Amino acid sequence: METETIKEAKTFVDEVAAEPGGEKINECIQCGVCSGSCPTVEWWQYPPRKIIAMIRAGKRDMVLSSTSAFNCVTCYSCMVRCPRNINPTQLIHAVEAIAEREGYKPKTPTLTLHRGLRDAMKQGRVWEFSLAMLFYFKTSLLEGIKMMPVAWDLISRGLMPLLPPKRTKKGGQEVTAIMKAVEAMQKSGGAK
Amino acid sequence: MKQYTYFPGCAMASTGKPIQASIDAVCKVLDIELKELEDWTCCGCPGESINELSATAIATRNLALAEKFQLDMVTACSCCYRNLLAAHVTYTEDPRIREQVKKALAATDLEYKGTLRVRNLVDIFVNDIGLDVIASKVQRKLNGMKVANYYGCHQTRPYGPDDFEFPVWQDQVTEALGAETVFFPLKAQCCGGTQLFSNKEMIYKLLYKILDNVEEHGGKCISSTLCPLCFTNLDANQGRIKNRDGKKFDMPVLALTQLMGIAFGLSPKDVGLNKNISPALKAVRPYLKSTAQEVLK
Incomplete structure (x- = not known):
């Protein structure tokens, strides 16, 4: 049974393989096309190919506490070029999801951003202004002040409404209910 | 009259306002009816x-809502397009995910049967409406305009149907408007999306x-994909990026539909050009006087 395989997973590579998106990790041939295709690779502490190698070598703590996965901009360049069709983009997100679930807190503002984005969905539709304000309050007010010129360009043209978007109560409630149901499933181990 | 269910996406009501204005105007000219999905x-x-699974489940809620109307669901935002399509693909192809969703x-x-077709608006322009129809609606030929078409990631990656590395549909549309297209290798490179907040230097x-x-x-000038994220990143941040000569970039950025609207004879305000932050008007001004009525005015 599925739940049993997950419980019995002893090695890190099995754990990643049980996560959606991580299934094909054992088929990687370490050719490095993913790292070569990545537009942001110079910011990664460990590039995607190396992360796969590290997962297979069982470097659990090093991988999960690294900020590397947070530099992924989800552009899918690696996915469409991967000769083994292992979908490195999804694999990197699987690593991020495991780190999030286990409470690892790599030092990067992108973690706060991704959590903020997730919470912004709960209202049904995303309200960018509050998303931005919350993000800069939680990370760095100085960065927020530096972004004021961009924000003003947008706000003065009405492109970043200060009031929440039109949204129905029912939509928001349904989204929240769906997210809660998924999280409950994941906690009980029935789904990853 | 061609009818579609329309999924605008959150950003279309904020940073995407100019794009939405131009989509409405252009679709009127091309006789396309976009029926906004209720309570999306x-x-x-x-x-x-x-959390991959919760993203798939939330997307599937929208798919289930749209399925009832038995029309193709169209979206202009590339991120929405990719995520809705990804949800459809994993839901129909992966039994394990299907059960969980x-x-x-x-x-x-709600329940999703898996019969909906998710499509991108550019796909509709090229394959349902046709380039010859688009060319026939042109009132101001954009002769001599050197347009670089920027596609971003998710319009073509990972699901296509246009080419992953060197997509061509937007180029075909701009050529139908009479403009000259410029090839540049990074036409489908990533703009960085939301990480502008957290990793500014990288973006x-x-x-x-x-x-x-x-x-x-x-x-x-750049004719951008209809994705509000790509469009805003390119449009709003130029003042803070220096080019090779150490000067600030000053590149007009228009959404594809804004360019189409101008070529169809609409006024810049009709297509939301007054809301662009980059000097978009500069790129189209030479063509504005080319219809008879405007000369008379």
């Missing part, structure tokens, strides 16, 4: 990297590469 919610894309959707009274470098590449290949 976020596509799930923002939560995708942190069904369980999560039981929290509402500015990505944007620098794109803008520099356009200048290097002789592009005089």
